[in-house]
Structure formats: structure tokens, C-alpha cells
Amino acid sequence: MLFSWRGGPGALSFLQSLLLLTAWEAGSGQIHYSVLEEAKHGTFVGRIAQDLGLELAELVRRQFRVVSKGRGDLLEVNLQNGILFVNSRIDREALCGRNAECSIHLEVIVDRPLQVFHVEVEVKDINDNPPVFPESKKRIIIAESRPPETRFPLDGASDADIGVNSALTYRIDPNDYFALDTQNNREQTSSLSLVLRKSLDREQIQEHSLLLTANDGGKPEMTGTVQLLIEILDVNDNAPEFDQFIYKVTVLENAFNGTLVIKLNATDLDDGANGDISYSFRRPVSPAVLNAFIINPNSGEIRTKGKLDFEEKKLYEISVEAIDKGNIPMAGHCTIFVEVLDINDNIPHITITSLSLPVREDVQVGTVIALISVSDRDSGANGQVTCSLTPHVPFKLVSTFKNYYSLVLDSALDRDSVSDYTVVVTARDGGSPSLSATASVSVEVADVNDNAPTFAQAEYTVFVKENNPPGCHIFTVSARDADAQENALVSYSLVERRVGERALSSYVSVHAESGKVYALQPLDHEELELLQFQVSARDAGVPPLGSNVTLQVFVLDENDNAPALLPLELVWRSVGAGHVVAKVRAVDADSGYNPFRVALYTGEISTTRSLDEADSPRQRLLVLVRDHGEPALTATATVLLSLVESGQAPKASSRVLAGAAGAETALVDVNVYLIIAICAVSSLLVLTLLLYVALRCSAPPSEGACGPAGKPTLVCSSAVGSWSYSQQRRQRVCSGEGPPKTDLMAFSPSLPPCLSSTEGTGQKEREGRREEETEDRKWCCDRRA
Structure with missing residues (x-):
């Protein structure tokens, strides 16, 4: 350490004996140095970086800085070697007057992580003032x-x-x-x-x-x-x-x-x-x-x-x-x-220095938020100050030095619950009566992306009439994100998959911002009764979070198909008057009038009218079940009814789509005994003819598990030549669980054409059976040729 002195060389050794070199003590986190007043610029005070345990290479990166309240720039630190030196003239008398103790209090602050050290530099007196009388x-x-x-x-x-x-x-x-x-x-x-x-x-x-x-x-x-x-x-x-x-x-x-x-x-x-x-x-x-x-x-x-x-x-x-x-x-x-x-006539003074605002909601407990210093001009108990915080805030005060505190995070933050806090610091002296002062600091909590977008329901059921115009709006999904700003900015997209041979995006689309779902093409009830897919909601956070919602779109039937006549062939013969020469038959691809109803609360299915020969021998019913919860949940069940003749046991099979989200697996009611009977009475010739006719007349192979079945199929059975022309619709829903199943319709040679073995036989049908069988056999044989 170098000093300047006005005396002669003889006093140099005495001055050097009075000089205290860098002495520091580890008590309450304070380092103590001393320096003589009037020391020259650049005079060594102490190796502050080394004494604080800091690496020299980290001083600049960690923003090493020294703050001296009201003391100007008397002392400075060389960031290259970490030495504290005298920067400007120190006049002890101007600094402290005639006080016995004179010190310069420094706050050393480094970032990443934030640390605060207290350094006291004692200014030693030298004999630089002569005695002065009031008068000459x-x-x-x-x-x-x-x-x-x-x-x-x-x-x-x-x-x-x-x-x-x-x-x-x-x-x-x-x-x-x-x-x-x-x-x-x-x-x-x-x-x-x-x-x-x-x-x-x-x-x-x-x-x-x-x-x-x-x-x-x-x-x-x-x-x-x-x-x-x-x-x-x-x-x-x-x-x-x-x-x-x-x-x-x-x-x-x-x-x-x-x-x-x-x-x-x-x-x-x-x-x-x-x-x-x-x-x-x-x-x-x-x-x-x-x-x-x-x-x-x-x-x-x-x-x-x-x-x-x-x-x-x-x-x-x-x-x-x-x-x-x-x-x-x-x-x-x-x-x-x-x-x-002295009387207690001065209120405490509070100084708050914010260091780390705003505070991220995922910051660790114990992080220093701000520095607080208090002072009171009174003496004794009147000048002894204690600090406290407003209750019910996730912060606490930690005393770091006399009249110095750190505002520290005491518990975890959640911006979604509280986005900012107003922390009020109260300083109270020990006088009687005591005086107090308050100061507030606003602590803003910065958002992190810790909440995924959520939908009000896990799934929605939508009903859309077929033949809708392309691009029509069918539904709007909406998800809420509890985060803020870009972390709460939600965008929507389809969870892409295959629907039969086509991509889901060829049927529907979703607007990324509004969540509106559009049908890109007219839907056809005869091809697709139920379209089930998922919409994803994803926020703009880093990393992004998301969730999915399931939509079940039921395509409602409209009367958009005209009845189609089955092929008719006339046979001219010498017949008597009143004989039936031909029978006109037609099919309609639309869904007919529903002859059934279901009880609202018991679930009992009953007929609404009498069933006759015009009704399909197999009825396929889709039952929707909805609870009264919040949000309401739904499930669907598919019930297959077969109409049988009087005296036979009724049969019914059902399929349940749990929560409208499961895969629909067809439950086929197969009359095994009927199949065995047909196979037993059919000869090898009939089987050969069936194979030949199937190659020529049958529809193309059925599509994938998500598409409609084939076209009308011609079935010829038995040597007698009875035949049936049946319009079969097979509707499948994507399930991803094995191959689809279809309803099997079989016809006995002894039953009227186009009716299943479970239908009742009427007197009127038996009268014209022989004529129809003769004509039908001829037509079928011609087709085989």
C-alpha cells in the first residue's frame, strides 16, 4: 500500500507501523479493510476478489460491482486483478468530522447467482490539520x-x-x-x-x-x-x-x-x-x-x-x-x-433496491428478489429498527447485516393463481411510542408454460345432414389455457388418420385459430354413417403443450335416392287368364321410416306400427344414450333385429360404442343350422354354379374397414332355381381392431325369394311360388350361360 505524507522522511517508519494491511474477518459476511486518509490515487487497499472467494475470470461475466451509498467514487476495484484501490482523495475530516470511528461501507454485488457482500473500509486519521485558535x-x-x-x-x-x-x-x-x-x-x-x-x-x-x-x-x-x-x-x-x-x-x-x-x-x-x-x-x-x-x-x-x-x-x-x-x-x-x-421524532427510512423483477413462477425457493435497507436518525432504542412483511405472501425477510435485509422467496409461485404481489415492508423503531414507516414493492410473476389447453368435454357428438355444401361449418371446438400471452395462444389441428382408402383431411378440416370444423365435401349417409376423429389443441409455449378431443359426427339420412327397379324379364307362354307373368321389385338406398321407438328412461324398444312384408327382414337400430352429468357423456349401441315367422324364437344382437369413442364391432347373428341345411341339400353342381355366378355377378371386393361395402349381390341357390336379389348396405366405422364384419343374409330354396328364413309365410305367397320359381330359374340359368 502506498501513501503520501507531508512530513519528512524521518516519520516514514512510524507511519508504516500505523498502517493496517488487508485484514478481514468472517463475521456476518463482512470484510474489514483499513486505509489512511489522504492516500494517493491507486493506493492498494485489499485483494477484495480473493478475500471474497471469487475467481478473477468471473468478475466481468458475473457483473462484479461495488456500491457505496453517498460516498461517491472514493474506492474502486480493478476487475483485472480484483484489487480494491483508492480512486480519489479521502478526507477523513470531511467524511466523518470528529467522530472517533470513520468507515466507508461498501456493498459488493455479483450476479448469476446473485450474491451480496458487505465490506467495511476504516479510514485512519493522519495529522494533517494544525491547531487553530478562534482569533489571531x-x-x-x-x-x-x-x-x-x-x-x-x-x-x-x-x-x-x-x-x-x-x-x-x-x-x-x-x-x-x-x-x-x-x-x-x-x-x-x-x-x-x-x-x-x-x-x-x-x-x-x-x-x-x-x-x-x-x-x-x-x-x-x-x-x-x-x-x-x-x-x-x-x-x-x-x-x-x-x-x-x-x-x-x-x-x-x-x-x-x-x-x-x-x-x-x-x-x-x-x-x-x-x-x-x-x-x-x-x-x-x-x-x-x-x-x-x-x-x-x-x-x-x-x-x-x-x-x-x-x-x-x-x-x-x-x-x-x-x-x-x-x-x-x-x-x-x-x-x-x-x-x-433525544426523543423519538424520526420515522424509519426504507430503501428498496429491486434486483430480479419480474420473477418467473418456476424460480427456486430461496431466491433473492430485492435488497432492503432501513435507517433511523434517532439514537438508542429510538433508532433500533425491526422490519416485517405483510402476511400471506410467499416471501420473507432475511437479515444480512445491521439494518440490511434481503427479500427472499419463501414458497413456490403459481402465476395462474396470482399474477403479481404487492409486498409491503413495515419498519418500526423501538421508541415509546414507536414510529413506523412502510414501503411497497410490486413483484410481477412471469409466466412459464405449465398448463396444457383443456377442452370442456372429452368428446362431442355432432349430427350433420347428408348432402351438405362443401366447406360448411359443422362444429366449433374450444380449448382454454390457463397460461398467459403466447403460452395461452391455442391453435387447432386434426389428428390425421385414414378413413378407408382416404385421408381424414379429405373429409373435414379445422381452422387453426378459431377451432371451427368444416366439412370439405358433401357427406353421404349411404356411404358413411359415423365419422369419428380427434382434434388437437396446442399452445405456443416452449416447449408446447397440447391435448385432444374426440368428435363423433353422425351423418343424418335425407331422401336423396330414388327407388331402383330390379331387372325384369318377361316370359311369353300359353297360359290361362289370371296367371302372374312378372313381378316388379325395387330397392331404395335411403333409410326407411323407423317402425321402432325406445323408452326415454327404461331403454325398452317397442314397435310403433305393424310390421309387414314391405319391411326389411333385418332391422338395424342405432340407440344414443346420454347421461345428465356436467359435462354430459354419451354412448351408442347398435341393435340388429331379425324378423322371424310366428312360433320361432326371436333373435337380436347388439353392438355398443362405449362413450361414442370405442370401435364398432359388428355382432353377426348367424343361423348355423340354416347354413348346414343349405349345404346338405345343395349338390356339387349348385356349388359350382354358385362359384361361377359369384365371379360374374358379385360386387367388387369389400373396401377397407372404414369404407362402404359392395354393390347389390345376386345370389342363386339350389337346383330348384329359386333366387333372391338383395340390396345389402354394409356400414363400417374405423376402429383399427381387426377386419370388419357384415350381416349375412341366407335364403332357403323352400322360401319365397328376397325373404330370409325367419320371415313369416303367407297364403298369398304360396299360391304364386311355383310360377315365380319357374321364371326365376329360367332367368338365373340364362345369366349363368
């Missing part, structure tokens, strides 16, 4: 009649330094009449008096001129002088005298203007005018005393003038003289020490 010349009037050992108070010198550097000693020029007397009191102040050693003779010496010199205790010492001009008067021989030479009084700082401080009393043994006393402040009078007190020249009462402030000045020293009114005035002197008592 002092005139003293002494009556020649004053007896020896009479004391005359003198104004001592003042030294701005402290300690030994301000310890003053006095001396005067050698003479026969006067000597110096210095007395120290408990207040550590010096009482300097000029003592008369022998009687004066004005006729011999009318005026004495003495040089009073003050030396301080510094090395090297510095001096100050004042010239004493002592005038000898031959007048009044009794001076006023006070009861005490020193008075001590106290007064509250909140005393009203004009409050009596003390009433002085001086006596003079002379009579008449020589005994009349006038009181006054002895000159020179300090401005602080003139602004705070006033003295009554007649009564000697000293009262307050204006408002006292303990925080500005705690002790007043007032010199008073009592002067008589004789021809040669004589004066008596005393000193009053007025101590100002």
Missing part, C-alpha cells in the same frame, strides 16, 4: 487590583484531527506575571486559563504582549498561535463571580421556543454601579449557540430560541460573562454545557 489576537483587560492566582479564561485551539493527533498542549512566552493552567474534565474538554502569578503594577507595565502556542500530538507535530494583548486598568477592584465555574444542564429536543434552560447568578462585592451586573455570551459566540439560545442581560436567564434537533447537535458549550458597570468594568466567567436529550 486576543485582548484581555485586567485591573491592577486583581490579586495573584486570579484566573482569566482563554479560548483554546481546535484541531480537526482525532486521537493523539488532536491532543493539544499549550505554552506561552516566559514572563514574570502570567502562567498557563490547563485542566481536563470528564467531558474530555480542556479548560485553559491565564493565571496571575504576582500583583500587577500599571505604572510599571501598562500592557503585556504574550504569544500563546498550541502543539498537537501528531508526528510530526503541528502548531497554532494566538497573540495575547493584556491591558492593565486601574479601576474597579472586584469582579462578579458565579456560583460555579461549569454548569451542566439537559433539555429535550422538542422543547418549545422560549423554554428556560438555566438561570445564572453572579455576585459582585462592589456597591452601586460597580456592583450592577450585565450578562452576555462571551465573544466570539458560535453560530450554533446564537441560533439555539438567548440570554437575558439583566436576569441571567438562558432560554431556547428556535427548535433543537438532537440529530444535528447533541451538546452545546456556552461561555457566559458577567460584567459590572463600574468605571473600569470587571467580568466574571462561567461555562454551561447543554446536553440535548
